[in-house]
Amino acid sequence: MNPYVPVGIFLGVAAVAATAFVLVPGLLARRKPNPAKSEAYECGVEPTSVVGGHFPVRFYLIAMLFVIFDVEAASFYPWAVQMHALRAYGLLEMAAFVVVLAIGYAYVWRKGGFQWR
């Protein structure tokens, strides 16, 4: 017998069980929502704000831009180590990379991506 068959059976049982656990309560449960039930539970205190809380989107934007440029700059290191071996070909390749990066940087800058408004 194929050694994977027991694994397959196990996976099948797991999938069926998991699906059933998700579906059965939805089918069987009584559903009578009222405003009080739908509220977030805050130890009996009336909720004062949206549960998720507010974070400025700006923050994520700038953090993301930082990560992009940071990670891309990381690819300078292997090139710097192997610069002599790669010679002109490597130099050209990296120059092209920098140009692309620079255009992107200019775009973000001009479009106001770095401004905290």
Place this chain on the structure above:
Amino acid sequence: MSNDALVLLALWLLPLASAILIFAFGPMLRRSAGVIGSGAVLVPFALTWVLAASALGTGGLKVHLFDWIAGFSFGLWLDPLSLLWTLIITGVGGLIHVYAIGYMWSDRAIARFFAYMNFFVFAMLTLVLSDNFVGLLVGWGLVGLASYFLIGFWFFKPSAVAAAMKAFVINVVGDAGLMFAVFVLFAATGSTAYADVFAKAATLAPATVLLACIAIFIGCAAKSAQIPLHTWLPDAMEGPTPVSALIHAATMVTAGVYLVARCAPLWDVSPEARALVGTIGALTALVGAILGIAQWDIKRILAYSTMSQIGYMIMGVGVGAYQAGILHFFTHAFFKAQLFLAAGIVIHALHDEQDLRKMGGLGKKMPLAFWAMTIGTLAIIGFPPFSGFFSKDAVIYGALERGYPLLSLIGVVTAGITAYYMCRMLFVTFLGNNRGNVPDVDLGIPAREHSEPHFGESAPAWVMGAPVAILMVPSVVAGWVVFGGRWNALFASDFAPKPESALATVLPEWLVGVVVLAFVAWGVAAAYHRYGSFDATVSAVERLRAESQRMAQPLVRAFYFDDALEALFVRPARAVGSAFMRVVDPHVIDGVVRDVVWLAGWIGREVRALQTGLVRGYALVLALGAAAFLAYFALIGASR
């Protein structure tokens, strides 16, 4: 290309060119669109006569147009069978076009009407002139489309739109059947040309032929209103009366007859298919006639009579009496068009009144309509020497000859019923006194909204009168073509000679004719006895009212065909559809709900709940699909 070929090409394309022209310049043309449209049908009629000689020659007139991809080449083929149909389409069609100029005189959309009508003629010509199944299929689909547009022509009437939709849906069912048949034949013979397919018909497996025949006949049944796919035809009467006359009486609905006759080589090798088609035809004839008894709407009576008469034709071509079946098509085209046009005159004059109970005594006021209707009725009930007598008799005797005595008997009984309900319509409409002023309640007519009379000024009377007068001549004499056996000789090359059954040698044709006549006489007498003196006196109105209310339910509900179709297909389909929608696209139902919800002002919570639920639900569907995929792959992987 020879001259004949060019003429054929011209007569085929002229209606299309005219349709495009009228459609493009409609607003400028206004009523002259009618003249152009009629010309574009009558000129091809003349051209068809030019080609008659070469069409009747050996093999007919063939025009090869272009080679498409391998296995499909398109061409036109004018042989005796397609010649007959072309003559009727352009001849009777041309007269109806002229009549329509008058009928649609004050309709603002007259140009659009004629564009559609010409388009229909083009589509119908494509259907009958094509020399292969693909071209047939194209024409088959296009006539359905044209019919859909014309039934729904008065789109401001919800009933017209619903009727158009119903006709379209049923026709699509038929189209699917026909398409399937073409593929079965293509798979079996490797070609779609009639000539190639029919040459190989005898060598095919019987099961294949039977399958193809049944599939073809599904197409025919839908197009020609055979039970159980007939329910769209009475509703289709919502279209303007010229449309009813052209499409739903004389031409399009007989496409099924044409196709069965065209595919005669297939039916010849499949006795089972032959029995099936003959039986369906006979039953349709009977059911249509019975349902005709219970109607009060003049056009619906004519619709049921059309269904019934096409039943005769299908029975004729089905049992193998091809010449008889198409002879009945030939005569029916004249007298049915005439009946419709005469009814149109009445309806037009009464400002869209179609209810028999509101008519009566019209014979003196509208002599032309009265005589036209009388001659048409005599023809349809098969009274000698009117045309219907010869063709109906030929069908009934044909069935007997081919060994289907039971179908023949049904035909005889139906002839009697036909005489009854047609005379009922004639007497109630034209005899006695006028009941136009009797209130609806007294007549037992259920309350309903009246359509706006949209006819203002009217056309010169001869525009509508002349076509009716012209049609009277062939309604009388068309049947005489049988004398001297010329009719049968005409189609000798198309159809195999008929075998005689034992019964036919015992019963001579004249005896069958006499029996039919006896039934007809009984029908006429019964109708006269019951309706001959229907006037506006209290007792007569009382009787009408009593009859309206006592009418047997199965008859009123048209034998529950609609209800059955509804219960069998529509409701399950709707249920499946909505269940399906709930699973597959919660957005749709919610879209409707959401609009309402939005108006009520509690959108926020609802939509948020919907959205968070949705992505999760979508991911679940994806995961389940992926699981099904993987299960399969695990299986075939493990089996290796």
Place this chain on the structure above:
Amino acid sequence: MPSTLTIPWGNADWNAILPLGVVALTPLLVILADLLLPRSLRRSVVLALAALGLIYAGFLAARGWGHPYSAFGGGFVTGGFTIVFQEIVIAGALFSLLLATHLGRDDQAGGAVALLLWSASGAMLMAGAANLMTIFLGLELLSLALYCLCGLAARPSAREAALKYLILSSTASGFMLYGMALLFGATGSVQLSAFAAPAASPMLFTLGSGLFLIGFVFKLSLAPFHIWTPDVYEGAPLPVTAFMSVVTKAGALAVLARFAYAALPQANAQAILVPLWIVAALSMIVGNVGALAQTDVKRLLAYSGTAQLGYVVAALAGTTSLGLRYAIFYLVAYMFMNLGAFAVVALLSREHEEGSHLSAYAGLGYRQPVLAALMTFFLLALAGLPPTAGFTGKLLILASSVDAGYAWLAVILIVGTAISAYAYLKIVLAMYARGAGAPLQRALHPASALPWLGVAICAIATFVLTFYPLAPSDVLPLVK
């Protein structure tokens, strides 16, 4: 002392990806133009630059016809197959640009067009990709740009669309990546050409193929993996929807066809592909039934796209060489009729409102007879009625699937067609019937006349292709 590395590829390799390179580099110029030019000129210059770049790339790609070459160690193969799909991608992108005159705000136009081109370059890479890594690179390049584009319109449904697309598409990518890993594990190679040999572990290989196929079936939005399509199509801006409906599909179909025809071992290829045909059949039904209930033309076209791609995949059934030609033909026909319909929607759109709701079509036949007639034509083409390329294409697909022994697919195709006719006719009915009495309040105010060009070209192409079912004949030998 470091030794000199040898560069393993030469000029021929770079030439092979030249069209792709042009499409990938044009966006840099687009962005620069966007930054440097005054606002008034920006949008038109950006669009012109992008169009020129695409046309030049199309020209370069066509020049490579008849010079098959396997570049970058077999990672990218050029030849008839690649070129045909690259040209389809380029044409699809060009048509989308015609509709892009109101894509995003003015200061977003440059970025949006650049993303569109990058996305197209991803699809072009997929067209020629011949190993798992280039396939994945192309797919992600295509998708990442689209996630951003989907959210571009200023309405909540756009953000919803972008988010849904991101989440669900990433899930599908995950499946596919896992499949690729299994394929690599089973064969020890990432080259598609290496898969034809019997795998060391058939179990791993079949499972890997299955997971791999899931990814592409998702991209083709075949049922039941189509579930994301209607919402995303509805939410995304019109040009992006048009782009997705053709370019994404072309890229995914190229990979799928290459995988089915060139990669799978002969012995069990048919068994592995069976789910694909089932999914195609399901799509024809689900797509067309789903289209029935729609009141938004973009959603309707989304469902119709599912069905249409079902037809295309059905053509591949049995992996016959004729089937591939017909699939390509139908894809081309679909591109024209579908983009034609989208162009009509673009013409009906106004500043803040896309003309995709059914109510925008009420009585159109009387207000804009030409436009309504053309829309009817495109819808009839989608429904597969003559005389349109859709009819020819469907006929060919029917013939090839019957020929290949998949008559049941042909039957389902016919049934699906019958259902779809009803769905498309609903729009025709709306145009010619109910709204006739409505006042003429909705005159045409498109942002530009460019979509007219798209409508005209698509209409002519849809008509002409009816009679000339062109499908390149020497595609098949070049798949491998």
